[in-house]
Amino acid sequence: MANQADYIEPGSKAHAAFLGLKKAAEKDIPQYEGWTLVDPTQWGPMARPEFLEQILKQKFNEWKIKPEVSEKAPSMWVPSEAPVSGIV
Numbered sequence: 001m002a003n004q005a006d007y008i009e010p011g012s013k014a015h016a017a018f019l020g021l022k023k024a025a026e027k028d029i030p031q032y033e034g035w036t037l038v039d040p041t042q043w044g045p046m047a048r049p050e051f052l053e054q055i056l057k058q059k060f061n062e063w064k065i066k067p068e069v070s071e072k073a074p075s076m077w078v079p080s081e082a083p084v085s086g087i088v
């Protein structure tokens with residue numbers, strides 16, 4: 001799975017970038033666990049610092065926690081396989 005071009009490994013640097021996270025510099029606000037938002041202005045000029053902190057914590061937790069997959073879960077569809085409809 002990890003060799004698929006469109007696959008992003010949970011907890012990887014690519015996953016952090018996908019979520020809009022980057023390693024924080026000293027001047028970056030907000031900061032959480034050494035991380036900050038790539039673009040805190042995307043929520044507009046009136047976004048309160050408390051709001052941005054919560055967004056950062058949410059994104060950090062989403063990045064940090066690796067999802068659990070049940071052994072009973074069916075395998076994921078791989079794009080290289082023929083579509084279910086049979087139409088190519």
